[in-house]
Amino acid sequence: MCAKRLRKGTKLNQVNLSDAKDRIIKIKMLEGMAQSTINQYNIVFNDLIKFFGEEKLNVSVDLNNARDFVDWLLHEKSDEKSRFKQVAKKGVKPSSANNYLQKLRAAFNILIRKEILNENVFSQIKNSKFQKKKVEVLTVEEVKRIFDAFNKSYYVNLDLMYSYIPC
Known part of the structure; x- marks a missing residue:
């Protein structure tokens, strides 16, 4: 992958999203990030570019723009x-949006350190809250009823399985 060079005389804060993506991915590769993490940065920046347009300057992304992106x-x-068009829905899960925010905060912090940006608008956005699904487990009685339903003459070690069930 060949990184784009800025023309002589171009101000650093005039870097567009596509250039920022190239810089961040190059930096992450040099830091020895795992390929899966680099792929995540690629996906995040591709979605940023899809939302804002490739030529959007980083400095022109303000807090309201960032909130619009998360929305x-x-x-x-x-x-x-998606291979499953019939089940595809609009929007990502809140946990995925939080992963996007994590990557964007880290990327924009790098751009601040490289003096390309003055502030990180994504650090001002809180993670999305969501309810974790409660896992329902079987009671001891329900597990015993399942084991009692087995054909005891066919399952030789059924008594051994009973010894693992707490009384």
Whole structure:
């Protein structure tokens, strides 16, 4: 991958999203990040570019733009590449939006250190809250009823399985 060079005389804060993506991915590769993490940065920046447009300057992304992007992620983003079109829905899960925010905060912090940006608008956005699904487990009595339903003459070690069930 060949990184784009800025023309002589171009101000650093005039870097567009596509250039920022190239810089961040190059930095992450040099830091020895795992390929899966680099792929995640690639996906995040591709979605940023899809939302804002490739030529959007980093400095022109303000807090309201960042909030609009997160709102788009949660409610409108659709996956055209999904193999399961009938179950595809608009928007990503809140946990995925939080992963996007994590990557964007880290990327924009790097751009601040490289003096490309003055502030990180994504650090001002809180993670999306969501309810974790409670896992329902079987009671001891329900497990015993399942084991009692087995054909005891066919399952030789059924008594051994009973010894693992707490009384």
